[in-house]
Amino acid sequence: MDIFGTALAAGELILAFLSAYTAYNDEAESLRVNFSWDLRVIQDVQDHFEKVRLQNPDNRLSPRDQDLLETTTKYLGTLLIKVQKSLSKLHRSGFLHKHIAQATWIAKRSDLKELAEELRKWTQRFNIRLLGLPPDVGSIIPALNGQSTPPIITANRRLRQFVQLSFTEREDKAQGLLLEQPQAMIERLKGLPDISARPFNEGGHQIVFASRGVPPNEGPGTTAFADRQRDMGHFAAALNCLDDAANIRLLKVESYFYHPGIMHFLFAQTPPSQTTMMITLEDFIGLGSFPKVGVSLDQRFRLAYKLSEAVFFLHTAGFFHKNITSSSVVLFRRKASPEAQSSDLDNAYLMGFDLIRAADAKTTKEGAVKEPGSSPRSWEFDIFQHPDRLRGDGSPMYINTYDVYSLGVLLLEIGLWEKLSNAAERQVWNDPSTWAKQLSQLAMSSLGPRTGDRYKSLVKWCLSLDGNKLVSNAEFLQMILDPLESMANAISC
Numbered sequence: 001m002d003i004f005g006t007a008l009a010a011g012e013l014i015l016a017f018l019s020a021y022t023a024y025n026d027e028a029e030s031l032r033v034n035f036s037w038d039l040r041v042i043q044d045v046q047d048h049f050e051k052v053r054l055q056n057p058d059n060r061l062s063p064r065d066q067d068l069l070e071t072t073t074k075y076l077g078t079l080l081i082k083v084q085k086s087l088s089k090l091h092r093s094g095f096l097h098k099h100i101a102q103a104t105w106i107a108k109r110s111d112l113k114e115l116a117e118e119l120r121k122w123t124q125r126f127n128i129r130l131l132g133l134p135p136d137v138g139s140i141i142p143a144l145n146g147q148s149t150p151p152i153i154t155a156n157r158r159l160r161q162f163v164q165l166s167f168t169e170r171e172d173k174a175q176g177l178l179l180e181q182p183q184a185m186i187e188r189l190k191g192l193p194d195i196s197a198r199p200f201n202e203g204g205h206q207i208v209f210a211s212r213g214v215p216p217n218e219g220p221g222t223t224a225f226a227d228r229q230r231d232m233g234h235f236a237a238a239l240n241c242l243d244d245a246a247n248i249r250l251l252k253v254e255s256y257f258y259h260p261g262i263m264h265f266l267f268a269q270t271p272p273s274q275t276t277m278m279i280t281l282e283d284f285i286g287l288g289s290f291p292k293v294g295v296s297l298d299q300r301f302r303l304a305y306k307l308s309e310a311v312f313f314l315h316t317a318g319f320f321h322k323n324i325t326s327s328s329v330v331l332f333r334r335k336a337s338p339e340a341q342s343s344d345l346d347n348a349y350l351m352g353f354d355l356i357r358a359a360d361a362k363t364t365k366e367g368a369v370k371e372p373g374s375s376p377r378s379w380e381f382d383i384f385q386h387p388d389r390l391r392g393d394g395s396p397m398y399i400n401t402y403d404v405y406s407l408g409v410l411l412l413e414i415g416l417w418e419k420l421s422n423a424a425e426r427q428v429w430n431d432p433s434t435w436a437k438q439l440s441q442l443a444m445s446s447l448g449p450r451t452g453d454r455y456k457s458l459v460k461w462c463l464s465l466d467g468n469k470l471v472s473n474a475e476f477l478q479m480i481l482d483p484l485e486s487m488a489n490a491i492s493c
Contacts, residue, residue, distance in 0.1 A: 004073075004080065034120075052065050075477065128309060132474070133473075155241060155246045158241040161241075163318040170237060177240055177254070178256060179256070207270065211264040211265065235253075244272070251269040251271070251272070253267050280331075285418065293417045297491055305484040305488055307350055310349075324407050324410055325380055325410065327380045331347060401467055401470055412442070424439075443460050444456065444460065
């Protein structure tokens with residue numbers, strides 16, 4: 001457990017620096033609180049294993065506990081080592097002296113800003129990793145109940161608790177979000193060209209709507225409609241567990257209702273900031289795709305990381321997305337910011353809420369098997385699905401592996417920065433069972449020169465996943481999140 005002790009020792013010195021920094025920077029206080037919380041978590045983990053060791057007659061961990069310790073150490077190790085690196089930067093910058101003159105703080109403002117940003121990112125990454133800790137370790141952290149618990153932890157915890165509710169309890173929560181008299185809202189929406197693409201103003205408050213269509217033969221009064229309404233209600237209640245302050249690329253659902261005029265369920269959400277418009281990632285890529293790419297590689301890496309982080313958040317709470325595509329990623333344009341691509345990409349959120357449900361919920365799109373070129377919808381949905389999910393009625397129950405595969409296809413398109421329908425136009429796509437192999441070939445032949453071999457390998461791993469094997473949280477971190485973070489940092493440094 002040396003790595004925990006080393007991280008704690010370094011962390012205490014960093015915490016002392018942040019405490020002094022709060023006198024000169026208002027934002028430093030929240031950073032100090034978050035970092036202090038993370039240190040308490042590390043201390044809790046260390047204390048747990050030490051207590052277990054001392055309870056054994058030979059003062060040694062059992063094979064099971066030793067394996068759990070090694071798993072936890074490996075899982076958190078990368079970030080724990082970074083604490084020591086941050087401490088070294090503080091040493092070199094001279095910020096660890098007991099008495100630092102105000103002039104020093106002012107003279108080294110740029111260094112301070114860089115260090116603070118590095119520590120802020122560290123706390124965010126650490127909190128994400130806590131979501132996927134082995135249950136035996138995650139359950140021993142009493143700090144999860146503290147008032148200073150980071151929003152992403154509490155939101156994930158609420159989502160987990162929702163999954164564990166009884167059917168009746170979930171129904172009650174869903175009913176609380178349903179607009180039982182939506183006629184007034186429907187009247188106000190009439191005449192708007194596309195309520196899913198532009199914000200709707202309600203008393204000075206912006207609302208954006210995600211939607212889920214209802215087939216013509218499954219309207220109100222049918223059993224299928226009742227089932228769908230139940231699923232939509234459970235979904236809305238689950239996404240209501242999110243917290244805007246969690247800084248995860250998913251939006252909280254505030255309410256929902258059925259719009260009979262357009263035969264859609266509509267989900268009201270608050271955009272991440274004052275917004276002028278929305279556009280799907282698929283359409284955004286089409287505005288400036290390869291070879292005239294107007295988006296830098298580090299912007300694409302950061303986008304890939306944040307979207308992957310959102311998927312990881314859902315998985316650790318027991319939820320699957322089931323519709324990860326470039327058309328289900330939406331970019332919000334901030335009202336007060338210049339019309340810059342970087343601003344749009346920094347506000348990209350994973351939407352497609354029609355298929356975000358609990359892991360045990362029914363999947364309504366049971367794998368179409370059309371040739372991608374036969375309809376636009378095939379390129380928007382089918383091509384992103386794992387081969388196991390392209391068997392029609394014979395498709396197996398949905399597992400997290402299928403989400404990770406879909407994420408791999410999305411990362412392929414982000415890496416190419418070219419619509420898949422364009423990038424793959426030289427191939428024949430008439431056999432769904434070969435699509436995974438064809439996408440892997442596309443990645444191997446085209447990604448390297450555009451993104452580098454490491455990104456190419458990451459995508460290939462996702463596209464090579466066997467549908468008979470679950471993807472563990474540790475694998476998701478090791479094979480996707482850690483490499484993406486490393487690549488983004490390497491370019492931006």
